[in-house]
Amino acid sequence: MVKRITKQSDGSYHVKGKKFPVLEGSRAQVHHGTAYKTSGGLTKLNLMKNKSGRIVSLKKHKTAKKDRRLVKAGYCTRKGHFGAIKCKTLKKRRSTRGYRKGTPSKTHPGRLDFTTKKGDKVFHRKGHYVRKSRKPYMK
Structure with missing residues (x-):
């Protein structure tokens, strides 16, 4: 059986010759050394910083890289x-x-729309005017 970690007379927890003001804390607290472990039981040895600067589980990080x-x-x-x-x-x-099934195009393939010039504003079906490009004219 492992000995239960208890608070000492000075008000801090002593674990393996190190003092911790809090026994259980966040990952950041554990990483900075102000807490001994997280609520999930991760200690400082089990945590690391990833390349975006987040404190993550070392084991989970390695298995995810292997995936x-x-x-x-x-x-x-x-x-x-x-x-x-x-x-x-x-x-x-x-x-x-x-290939797409269905009816062939109404105009010759690659033919440009000669009714408008490039950059002309044309009324769009959504209720506003848009700039027209010279793509094949579809009826």
Whole structure:
């Protein structure tokens, strides 16, 4: 059996030659040394700061890194790009989408809308005017 930690005559808790004013506290208190453990039983050895500066459980941090969730979701790192990006190229992702079924377009493919100039304001269906781009005109 482990000896129960009790408050000493000076009003603080003595554990392994160290003094703590509070026995149980927040993660920050445990990390700074003003409390011995958290309510979940984590001591200073079980806590660490992650790269964003949060105090997290060391064990949980390591197991989460082992999970490699971004890699499983299809993200990877690329030379010349900062951070994770989708592994498949944009071209491959477009090709896997498949062809759309339905009626063909009303105008020739790639034909520009000649009724308005680029940058003209056109009444939009949501009730306000928007700037028009020269995309294929759809009736």
